[in-house]
Amino acid sequence: MLLVVEQFLNGLQFGLLLFLLAAGLTLVFGIMDLVNLAHGSLYMMGAYFAATFAAWTGSFLLGALLALGATLLLGIVLEVTALRPLYGRDHLDHVLATFGLILFFNEAVRLIWGPAGLALPLPAWLTVPVPILSGIYYPAYRLAIIAVALVVALLLYVGVMRTRIGMLIRAGASNREMIGALGINIKLLYTLVFGLGAALAGLAGLMQAPILTVQIGMGENILILAFVIIVIGGIGSIRGAFLAAIFVGMIDTMGRAFLPNLLRQVLSSTAASTAAPALSSMLIYLLMAIVLVVRPEGLFPANRR
Amino acid sequence: MSKAFSASRAVTALMLAGLLLLPLYSQLSGNLFILTLFTRIVILALAAASLNLIMGYGGMTSFGHAAYLGIGGYAVGILAQEGIGSGFVQWPVALAASAIYALVIGALSLRTRGVYFIMITLAFAQMAYYVASGLARYGGDDGLTVYKRSAFAGLVDLSNRVQFYYLCLACLLGVIALIWRIVNSRFGLVVQGLRSNEQRMQAIGFPAGRYRLVCFVISGTMCGLAGALLANNTDFVSPAVMYWTRSGDLMVMVILGGMGTLFGPVIGAVVYLVLEELLSQVTEYWALIMGPLLLVIVLFGRGGIMGLLGRLDRG
Numbered sequence: 001m002l003l004v005v006e007q008f009l010n011g012l013q014f015g016l017l018l019f020l021l022a023a024g025l026t027l028v029f030g031i032m033d034l035v036n037l038a039h040g041s042l043y044m045m046g047a048y049f050a051a052t053f054a055a056w057t058g059s060f061l062l063g064a065l066l067a068l069g070a071t072l073l074l075g076i077v078l079e080v081t082a083l084r085p086l087y088g089r090d091h092l093d094h095v096l097a098t099f100g101l102i103l104f105f106n107e108a109v110r111l112i113w114g115p116a117g118l119a120l121p122l123p124a125w126l127t128v129p130v131p132i133l134s135g136i137y138y139p140a141y142r143l144a145i146i147a148v149a150l151v152v153a154l155l156l157y158v159g160v161m162r163t164r165i166g167m168l169i170r171a172g173a174s175n176r177e178m179i180g181a182l183g184i185n186i187k188l189l190y191t192l193v194f195g196l197g198a199a200l201a202g203l204a205g206l207m208q209a210p211i212l213t214v215q216i217g218m219g220e221n222i223l224i225l226a227f228v229i230i231v232i233g234g235i236g237s238i239r240g241a242f243l244a245a246i247f248v249g250m251i252d253t254m255g256r257a258f259l260p261n262l263l264r265q266v267l268s269s270t271a272a273s274t275a276a277p278a279l280s281s282m283l284i285y286l287l288m289a290i291v292l293v294v295r296p297e298g299l300f301p302a303n304r305r
Numbered sequence: 306m307s308k309a310f311s312a313s314r315a316v317t318a319l320m321l322a323g324l325l326l327l328p329l330y331s332q333l334s335g336n337l338f339i340l341t342l343f344t345r346i347v348i349l350a351l352a353a354a355s356l357n358l359i360m361g362y363g364g365m366t367s368f369g370h371a372a373y374l375g376i377g378g379y380a381v382g383i384l385a386q387e388g389i390g391s392g393f394v395q396w397p398v399a400l401a402a403s404a405i406y407a408l409v410i411g412a413l414s415l416r417t418r419g420v421y422f423i424m425i426t427l428a429f430a431q432m433a434y435y436v437a438s439g440l441a442r443y444g445g446d447d448g449l450t451v452y453k454r455s456a457f458a459g460l461v462d463l464s465n466r467v468q469f470y471y472l473c474l475a476c477l478l479g480v481i482a483l484i485w486r487i488v489n490s491r492f493g494l495v496v497q498g499l500r501s502n503e504q505r506m507q508a509i510g511f512p513a514g515r516y517r518l519v520c521f522v523i524s525g526t527m528c529g530l531a532g533a534l535l536a537n538n539t540d541f542v543s544p545a546v547m548y549w550t551r552s553g554d555l556m557v558m559v560i561l562g563g564m565g566t567l568f569g570p571v572i573g574a575v576v577y578l579v580l581e582e583l584l585s586q587v588t589e590y591w592a593l594i595m596g597p598l599l600l601v602i603v604l605f606g607r608g609g610i611m612g613l614l615g616r617l618d619r620g
Contacts, residue, residue: 035420085604091420092366093603096560099553100599107592224431224549227424235420278439285432289413292425296416 377532
């Protein structure tokens with residue numbers, strides 16, 4: 001029981017984190033039609049910034065806040081300098097150019113921070129276990145991640161669905177030329193959206209940083225999970241990204257936690273312990289395959305009219 | 306094609322002559338390293354050429370092509386570990402395993418188009434990567450050492466550097482000849498037609514999915530051969546050969562050389578890997594230069610090196 005609750009919360013936390021990453025990716029793709037592989041690099045930069053600024057200021061919160069601003073700024077600079085010429089080009093060009101950016105960022109991090117990873121220590125008030133049910137404790141920091149991510153998701157929803165900027169973003173997603181023709185500064189809108197996506201990725205990175213180590217290439221594996229989420233949820237759909245992210249986070253976490261025991265019931269224990277790690281890492285890809293067979297355009301495609 | 310002489314043909318001929326004579330140079334100058342480097346280049350050129358078949362001619366942008374390198378490699382490595390050292394068994398198994406993987410992955414991912422296809426092939430290759438990492442019996446994360454190279458009953462000795470190099474080169478040229486035959490066959494024309502206008506091809510009555518899938522499987526099988534060669538070259542196979550950056554490298558090679566041209570991927574592989582080697586000798590942080598260079602190539606170098614040479618011909 002304890003383990004189930006704990007793993008459920010872990011899955012939820014991981015899923016919400018994945019959502020932050022996938023939301024930026026799907027926004028940028030849905031609105032700007034840009035495939036950004038370097039999104040994982042922004043996640044990594046968020047973590048590195050946070051570790052640096054937190055060490056600098058001596059405060060975790062202040063460091064995180066500064067890191068958030070820094071990633072936003074980095075996103076904007078990146079968009080203006082490197083990505084602008086790519087709009088309207090073939091997706092293959094996007095993939096290659098942003099692949100080049102990944103190489104660049106990984107190497108730049110190695111040059112600046114060195115090849116060894118960094119640690120982002122938590123302040124004492126975030127490390128205490130919090131009682132959630134009678135007798136069940138859960139780390140405060142992981143609860144904080146869940147809370148922050150939920151608030152951000154809510155803000156994003158309200159921002160996109162209920163504000164003027166959000167309306168423009170949605171309009172841009174469904175017809176780019178038309179809103180340009182209506183006199184909206186589309187360039188500014190793109191920069192804004194990209195910056196927002198970068199900040200979301202940075203937020204995910206800096207929140208994950210105290211749990212894992214901050215290291216080069218940390219954004220790459222999680223980026224692929226974000227891709228899987230977008231494929232499952234439907235490209236350009238925030239709602240799809242949210243549901244798919246929770247789903248993937250749950251399945252991945254639960255699979256890793258319970259599959260070995262489950263397999264042990266049917267297989268011999270040696271066979272189970274060999275098969276379990278491989279199988280549990282395959283789970284979400286199998287899920288993706290099933291979704292593809294049933295609904296190739298994803299579960300919640302954005303531009304279904 | 307009409308002109309007897311053109312810049313692209315001259316460069317291709319020069320490069321082929323260079324590749325053929327390389328062992329001679331290596332023997333004369335005593336520079337063994339260059340032979341090792343170029344064996345690797347030839348093998349990866351083979352992988353890039355196979356990717357070009359689906360990406361350049363078929364319009365299917367696979368971002369998971371490195372998976373076949375791993376599958377081919379693991380087929381050799383696992384069989385060698387289990388005591389089956391004959392290449393006559395290992396290599397057909399490597400090709401068959403790649404073909405089966407391509408068939409399954411292709412059947413699923415070809416249901417989608419465009420960016421979806423890019424992401425899905427990427428995700429499946431990553432899945433293969435994780436599965437290989439989970440193979441505790443065969444080294445898991447650390448990889449698997451291949452203690453004995455594939456044996457071909459005394460026909461060729463893979464441990465002999467020069468013989469192995471020529472074997473790789475022969476495989477590369479064989480695959481390119483095969484691609485040339487495929488591209489100019491009726492089947493190849495249909496696949497290229499599908500790239501240009503799928504609806505029209507379907508209206509004429511060609512089953513788009515089946516043609517694409519067959520092309521996808523052929524390409525994967527060819528790349529599986531590259532995987533078997535690569536495992537023999539490094540005497541080692543690990544999940545790292547399937548890592549997604551390797552798939553990205555292959556794409557870069559194809560585009561750098563010129564998509565949809567017969568020898569483009571080979572030129573791309575030679576230029577990319579030699580450049581990587583040279584830059585890494587200059588600075589440890591070579592990727593700092595390589596990354597932005599890619600961006601510049603994408604922005605300004607349409608059609609890759611072959612495209613550039615083609616423009617040179619037209620004046």
